Amino acid sequence: MDMRRHDVSPEDQARYLRRGDYARVTAADRPGVAQPVPEREVPTQPWGKVLLGACVLFALLLGGWEWHWRAFGVRPAYRNDSGLWSIQRARIDNGEGNATVLIGSSRMFMDLQLDVWQKFDGERPIQLAFEGTTPVPFLEDLAADPKFTGRLLVGVAPELFFSGYGFHKDAIAFYHKESPSQRVGQWLSMHLIEPFWAFDDRDFALATVLERQPWWPDRPGKPNRLHVRRLNISGPDRATQLWDKVADDPQYQALARRIWTQDFEPSPDDPPPEKVAKTRDEQIDHVVKAVATLRARGVKVLFVRPPSAGPYLAYDDRLFPRAQAWDVLLAKSGVPGIYFSDYPELSDFDPPEWSHLKLADARKFTAALHAIVVRDYWKPDAPK
Amino acid sequence: MVFNSLTFVAFFALVLVVHNLPLAWTWRKVNLLLASYVFYSAWNPPFVILLWISTVVDWYAAQGLVKARRESARHAWMLLSVIANLGMLGYFKYGNFLLDNFAALLHAAGIAYQPAAHDIVLPVGISFYTFATLSYTLDVYLRRALPAENFLDYALFVTFFPHLVAGPIMRPTELVPQFEQPRRASADQLRFGLALMTLGLFNKVVLADSFLAPVAEHVYDAQAIPGALDAWAATLAFSGQIFCDFAGYSTTAIGAALCLGFAMPDNFRFPYAAVGFSDFWRRWHITLSSWLRDYLYIPLGGNRHGERRTYAALMTTMLLGGLWHGASWTFVAWGGLHGAYLAVERVLRSRFAKWRPGPLALIVLGLLTWTLVNITWVFFRAKTFDKAWTVLRGMAGTNAQAKPILESFYLISVAVIVGGIVLAHWFMRARTLESVVARAHPAAIGTVWALLAFAIVAAQGSGAAFIYFQF
Numbered sequence: 041m042d043m044r045r046h047d048v049s050p051e052d053q054a055r056y057l058r059r060g061d062y063a064r065v066t067a068a069d070r071p072g073v074a075q076p077v078p079e080r081e082v083p084t085q086p087w088g089k090v091l092l093g094a095c096v097l098f099a100l101l102l103g104g105w106e107w108h109w110r111a112f113g114v115r116p117a118y119r120n121d122s123g124l125w126s127i128q129r130a131r132i133d134n135g136e137g138n139a140t141v142l143i144g145s146s147r148m149f150m151d152l153q154l155d156v157w158q159k160f161d162g163e164r165p166i167q168l169a170f171e172g173t174t175p176v177p178f179l180e181d182l183a184a185d186p187k188f189t190g191r192l193l194v195g196v197a198p199e200l201f202f203s204g205y206g207f208h209k210d211a212i213a214f215y216h217k218e219s220p221s222q223r224v225g226q227w228l229s230m231h232l233i234e235p236f237w238a239f240d241d242r243d244f245a246l247a248t249v250l251e252r253q254p255w256w257p258d259r260p261g262k263p264n265r266l267h268v269r270r271l272n273i274s275g276p277d278r279a280t281q282l283w284d285k286v287a288d289d290p291q292y293q294a295l296a297r298r299i300w301t302q303d304f305e306p307s308p309d310d311p312p313p314e315k316v317a318k319t320r321d322e323q324i325d326h327v328v329k330a331v332a333t334l335r336a337r338g339v340k341v342l343f344v345r346p347p348s349a350g351p352y353l354a355y356d357d358r359l360f361p362r363a364q365a366w367d368v369l370l371a372k373s374g375v376p377g378i379y380f381s382d383y384p385e386l387s388d389f390d391p392p393e394w395s396h397l398k399l400a401d402a403r404k405f406t407a408a409l410h411a412i413v414v415r416d417y418w419k420p421d422a423p424k
Numbered sequence: 425m426v427f428n429s430l431t432f433v434a435f436f437a438l439v440l441v442v443h444n445l446p447l448a449w450t451w452r453k454v455n456l457l458l459a460s461y462v463f464y465s466a467w468n469p470p471f472v473i474l475l476w477i478s479t480v481v482d483w484y485a486a487q488g489l490v491k492a493r494r495e496s497a498r499h500a501w502m503l504l505s506v507i508a509n510l511g512m513l514g515y516f517k518y519g520n521f522l523l524d525n526f527a528a529l530l531h532a533a534g535i536a537y538q539p540a541a542h543d544i545v546l547p548v549g550i551s552f553y554t555f556a557t558l559s560y561t562l563d564v565y566l567r568r569a570l571p572a573e574n575f576l577d578y579a580l581f582v583t584f585f586p587h588l589v590a591g592p593i594m595r596p597t598e599l600v601p602q603f604e605q606p607r608r609a610s611a612d613q614l615r616f617g618l619a620l621m622t623l624g625l626f627n628k629v630v631l632a633d634s635f636l637a638p639v640a641e642h643v644y645d646a647q648a649i650p651g652a653l654d655a656w657a658a659t660l661a662f663s664g665q666i667f668c669d670f671a672g673y674s675t676t677a678i679g680a681a682l683c684l685g686f687a688m689p690d691n692f693r694f695p696y697a698a699v700g701f702s703d704f705w706r707r708w709h710i711t712l713s714s715w716l717r718d719y720l721y722i723p724l725g726g727n728r729h730g731e732r733r734t735y736a737a738l739m740t741t742m743l744l745g746g747l748w749h750g751a752s753w754t755f756v757a758w759g760g761l762h763g764a765y766l767a768v769e770r771v772l773r774s775r776f777a778k779w780r781p782g783p784l785a786l787i788v789l790g791l792l793t794w795t796l797v798n799i800t801w802v803f804f805r806a807k808t809f810d811k812a813w814t815v816l817r818g819m820a821g822t823n824a825q826a827k828p829i830l831e832s833f834y835l836i837s838v839a840v841i842v843g844g845i846v847l848a849h850w851f852m853r854a855r856t857l858e859s860v861v862a863r864a865h866p867a868a869i870g871t872v873w874a875l876l877a878f879a880i881v882a883a884q885g886s887g888a889a890f891i892y893f894q895f
Contacts, residue, residue, distance in 0.1 A: 063856045066690050067595070067714035068706035072722050074568035074597040075714075078689040080682055083862035085869060087615035093870030094877065101878040221425035221432075221466035228430040245884040247634040251833045259835065262828035 106239050113285045114238040117273040120171070120280070121242075122214035123226035128166050128278055129215045137187040139166050143178045144195020146171035147346035150272050150396045152193075154279040156406040161414075165193070167278040172207035172268070174200045176326050181212045182339075183330035191340045191418060196369070196377070198345075198360035202320040230276060243270035266299045271396060287398040296393035304355045320360060324369050331373045342417055343370065343377035344409065347387060352394035376417055383412060425466040427621075427676045428629050428885050435463065436680065443684055449606040453576055456584065456684070463585035464549070471547040474512060479582045481508045482557040486564045486571040498565060505561035513554045519544045521751035549589025551748055555715055557582050560596040562719050569597050577603040584686075586677040590670070592691040593711040599686070607685035619873055620679030626876040627672030629885035635841055636665035639834045644805050644815065651826030655818030657838045658830070662805045663798050664842040667696065670709070696797075697849035699781075699790045700773075701765040704797060716745050738770075739763040749804070754812060758803040765796060787850075794846065 062068075067075045118124055132141065140163055142148055148169040158164040168178060175194055182188045199205075214222075233240050242248065251267075258264055269292075274280040285292050311319075331341055345366060348356055360366075362379070370377045380386040385408040389401045397405055425431045439459045443452055465472040485505035492498045514522075523539040530537040560581070563569040572578035581599045609617060643650050643658030650658065674691035681688045691711050698704035705713040724737035739760070746759020781789060799816070806812035817823050852860070861869060 062693055062706070063854050063859065064690060064693070066693065066706075066710050067718075068693075068710045071714070071717055074563055075595040075689070077598055077601050078687045080678070080687040081858055082610075082612045082616045082682075083858045085861065085864075086866055087612045090866050090870045090873065091615050091618070093867065094873035097871060097874035098877045101874060102881060105878070105882060219425075219467045220469065221429065224434075224466070225425075225429045225431040228434060233430070239882070240884065242884060245634065246630070246879060246882040247638075250837075256831070256833045256836065259828055259830075259832040262831055264831050264833070 106237060109239045109244055113289065114241070114244070114270075115273070116235055116238050117241070118230065118234050118276050118278075119241065120272070120274045120278065122208070122211040123218075123222060123229070124274070124276075124278060125168065125170065125208070125211045126215040126218055127226070128168055129211075131166055132182070132185065132188050132190075136166065136190075137185075138190045139163065140191045140193065141166045141182065141188070142169050142193050142195070143175040143182070144169040144193075144344070144346075145173055145175065145197040145200045146271070147197050147348070147396060148175075148193070148195025148344065149278075149280050150282050151346045151402045151405050152195075152409070153281070153399075153403050153406040154277070156403050157410055160407060160410045164277075167280065169195055170208040170211060171272065172200065172205070173209060174204050174206050174323070176201065176204065176323050176330075177206060177209055177212055179327060179330045179334075183333040186337065188334075189337055189339060192334065192342070193413075194341060194343050196343050196345045196366065197348075198356045198365055202323050202360045202365050203316070204319055204323050241270060266295070266302060268299055269296060271296065271393075281399045281402060282392070282396045284399065286396070287392040293392050300352055300355075300394060304351055316359075317364075320365060324372055327369065328373045331375055340418060341373075341375045342413065343375055345377065345379045346405070347380040347389050347391065347397070348395050349389070349391050350394040352391075378409065378412055378417075383408070386412070425463055427673065427680070428625055428633075431466065435459070435466075436683075440683060444608060450576070452606070453580055453603060457576065457580050460580070460583040460585040460588060464583070464588060467548050468545070474516075474547055474550065475553060475583065478509060478512065478553060478557045479579050481505060482561050482582075483571075483575060483578055485561045489561065489564045490571055502561060502565040505558065509554045509558050513550055516544060516547055516550055518747075518751045552591050552593055553582060553588060555593050555712075556587070556595075559593070559715065559719065563596060572596065572600045573604075584681075586681040586684075586686075587688060590673050590677070591709075591711055592674055592677065592689055593715050594688065598689060602686050609683055609685040613685060614683050617679045617682030617684075619869075620682065621676045622679075622873060622876050622880070624672045624674070624676030624679060625880050627668040627675065630876075630879045630883045631841055632665045632668035632672060633885055634883045635837050636661045636668065639830060639838055640665055640805060642834065643829055644807075644811065646829065648829050649814060649823050649826050650818035650829055651823055652818060652821040653835065654826070654829040655815045655823075657835050659798050659802055659805070659815065659819065660842045661834075661838045663696075663801050664838070664845050666801065666804070667692075667845065694849035694852045696794055696846050697790060697853040698793050698797075699786055700793055701762065701769050701796075704793060705762075705766070712745070712748075716741050716748075720744065734770075735767050738766055742766065752807075754803045754806060754809060757809070757812075758800050761800045761803065765800075790850070 132139065140157075140161070142152055142165050146169070149167065149171055152165075152167075152169075154164050154167060169175065170178075175196075179192075179194060182192065248267075256264055271283055271286055272280050273283050286296055287293070334341055343366075366377065366379060369375075378386070386405060389397050389405065391397055391401075396402075425435060439455070442455045442459075445452075447455075461472055461475075464475060482505050485501045485508075488501040488504075489498055492501060527537050527539050560571075560578070564571055572581070577600050578596075580603055581594065581596055584594075584599065587594050587599075639661035640658050643654050644662070671692040678688045678690075689711060691709060693707040693710065695704055695707035698707050721737050721741040724740055725733045726737060727734045742759045742763030743756055744759070746755045746757070746762070749755045749758070799819075802812050802815050802819070803809075806815060814823070818826060
């Protein structure tokens with residue numbers, strides 16, 4: 041580059057410079073000329089000592105933060121986000137299309153224990169259920185993937201399944217568009233961060249923690265709402281269980297119940313019944329189409345309604361009564377289903393916060409469910 | 425890859441190590457060039473081809489410009505560069521927009537036309553590197569600079585990863601000379617560069633993504649109709665979010681370049697303390713506004729061909745500047761509003777040429793500027809005009825069916841953060857960050873640095889893309 045041609049001469053400076061009260065001259069002050077090499081001064085400071093001091097204080101703060109969460113009962117676990125889900129979803133497209141796949145919401149996610157299923161079945165299922173999320177879009181995603189030819193267990197949590205609500209719906213698009221950078225980041229996080237740091241969970245993110253503090257006043261017409269807390273812990277292949285704090289800490293359990301209770305009473309913000317019914321029917325129509333595609337490819341599909349109890353069960357039944365939702369789903373899709381209350385061995389549980397089973401119960405539930413599935417639906421000697 | 429990701433941390437550490445190995449300068453530049461291609465292709469590898477096309481076309485166009493003996497040949501080389509660059513930009517960024525508008529136009533004329541669906545994916549940062557490479561041929565065409573002497577320096581200017589995808593939009597004369605001599609950051613440059621990166625990431629990960637973005641989303645991306653408090657809170661949150669997001673990116677980019685021993689220009693000068701809109705545009709996204717001024721406004725006639733031509737050039741520049749941000753009429757409206765503000769300011773400045781505002785008037789005018797800028801952000805943030813009008817009606821307090829949307833935590837956090845940003849901008853109005861840091865006690869700098877770094881880690885950013893990547 042010929043610097044003579046683009047250096048700003050003193051004449052040009054005088055002619056073009058409109059410095060005003062700006063502390064540093066930029067291209068904004070030099071119209072219509074070649075812009076010179078910028079200058080970036082480093083403020084005079086003992087930067088070595090500053091950096092050392094910052095590192096020490098940072099380490100202390102981080103250590104204190106980690107200690108705080110461990111004292112709260114948190115242990116390192118894997119972040120259950122789109123990146124982790126995508127690794128499991130990719131297994132179907134990378135040679136395991138014939139596997140048993142689980143989709144559903146949090147009950148399917150926490151109540152079905154992969155190791156127990158593997159013990160009885162000989163095959164570890166691929167866990168694709170997501171908490172707070174309807175499985176219907178996931179069902180459609182699998183239907184659109186010709187590589188999936190295995191068996192599909194679909195968890196039905198009525199409140200989510202028939203309303204179409206999806207906290208984690210974005211995971212599907214994330215998987216199909218995941219960039220190399222995101223894949224590398226996921227690998228790094230799973231090997232350098234998640235197995236070692238307890239605080240690394242979206243439930244303990246700074247803004248979330250601040251938002252949950254009790255000191256915020258209620259705004260008239262918009263009282264503060266309690267948001268769902270951490271309920272589960274996951275392993276690297278999304279094998280997931282209810283966090284033992286929910287089962288063992290009465291205060292935390294009471295908080296979890298209080299959070300669910302907020303939804304149980306009818307609210308003026310609830311959609312009108314006719315809209316709820318319309319959405320339910322639309323969801324069932326989506327399922328019917330997806331299931332037809334899957335079955336045409338030889339995929340075996342089975343619906344499962346895992347247990348809920350107490351006020352949560354009453355809420356489920358009020359919102360989407362079995363006769364108007366579950367029964368219609370089975371009838372229209374032609375797919376068999378297992379409803380927990382039809383089987384004593386699936387009903388004899390006491391979920392700590394009315395919705396999810398503690399680990400010991402989840403293991404019993406999985407064993408009982410597997411026995412029913414192979415006895416009545418997927419016989420071991422039958423072709424897939 | 426995005427700066428706020430673990431991938432970038434590992435990538436940058438590796439680049440720094442190789443850059444500081446005792447290798448020949450050419451090999452260290454090759455390292456930076458290859459690293460920049462890796463940085464770009466980490467999003468979507470095939471799109472690196474577009475970057476190569478843009479690089480090669482402008483390299484040969486500039487060579488042709490210098491060798492051309494006739495003026496018509498110079499025009500031809502310049503046009504080749506402009507058409508190739510804007511053609512790619514037009515296809516990838518505005519293809520669907522143009523087709524949709526063409527179909528709408530035909531529909532209005534009573535002709536039924538349904539264009540075939542085109543799923544055109546926007547290559548990240550195409551608007552930024554297109555403008556950077558265009559400035560190379562245009563500077564040569566305008567005889568402001570000679571072409572680079574070797575292809576490596578030129579390719580590195582186009583591709584250098586700190587500025588590649590979201591600026592600051594570099595001019596060749598700012599960066600190519602820096603590649604001519606061996607460069608390595610001094611220990612203090614490296615440390616201060618890391619401090620700048622921490623500050624930039626704090627702005628992005630903590631303020632923009634963790635606290636401000638959710639407030640804007642609750643109102644702008646929801647069906648609920650906002651009242652005055654919610655509409656203003658969401659709009660102020662977005663004004664803070666977009667500043668922290670974009671200035672955060674620029675600061676991180678400047679810090680990353682400094683860690684490698686290179687200097688990049690300021691892109692922001694505390695814009696929410698601007699008094700008037702010409703002042704605002706000399707403080708906000710400086711490298712874009714000066715690019716538009718040098719390569720669009722001045723060639724259109726600037727202010728040297730009478731009042732009418734000046735206003736026409738001003739409006740054209742701002743409308744196209746709006747469209748540069750996104751293929752939507754809402755961005756054109758945003759640019760149009762800024763053009764109108766600038767035009768009104770020009771009229772007022774000529775009418776009251778002798779008036780000099782006192783300190784109080786300066787603050788009042790500054791607050792008026794900030795308020796009017798916030799109104800333009802409504803069109804920038806809203807995805808449709810319907811949504812923009814709903815929010816504007818809310819800001820005016822005329823939404824009859826409005827219900828409270830935001831809980832008190834969100835209202836308070838917006839008030840604290842955006843209030844803090846505005847106060848900080850006024851304090852820094854005629855200062856630089858460096859001058860303030862130079863006067864601070866080292867213990868205070870270390871403490872603030874540690875707190876910012878801790879907040880970044882504790883915020884657990886989700887690796888959300890920077891807003892300006894979509895442009």
